[in-house]
Amino acid sequence: MSITEFDQQGLTKYTLIDVRTPEEFDAGHLENAININWYDEDFAEQVSDLPKGNTIYVYCQKGGRSAMAASVLDSLGYRTIDLTGGYGALTGTSD
Template sequence: MEVEAEVLSAYIQDQSQFVLVDARTVEEFEAGHIDGASNLPLGDFDEMSEHLTLKRDEVVLVYCKSGTRAKKLANKLSAADYKRVRVIPSHQLKFIDGEVIFASLE
């Protein structure tokens, strides 16, 4: 379910191909997140799931700091019939002074 480095590289070059979702809390998201990401905290999924604007067939890339919440959220999205959900592995991200950036994909 993890996104491959090549697919992540494509995202970085053309963000219109994917929807980026941050699974962290609202407070963590507000402290810093990847540009263009939407916040869907894992803990809020059940109450927010009926109001999601995601299309069930679009590619959804989910991330968090360690990967644990992202994997759990990705499983919930998949169970809710979202077909193309992938997790960005934590080693492909850097969390520096409240900022979240993509790590080198080389």
């Protein structure tokens, strides 16, 4: 799903994950997002605490990290939706 099509309105039982660095997250992020840095060595351990009954929406800056994170989440048994295009598609920045 494109990040530009994502709308939290009406969603239930979901978790929104921003896999960018804390510095990127602090510069701006989607409302209700939880920051879990893809580059953290214990990324898989951190996400394993997420509720299994929730759909996990994941995004990064351009789409690369979120694709890899979605793959890890899928392998852990989560229903995952990668928000393609990343945060940069919303803000007009891709750096």
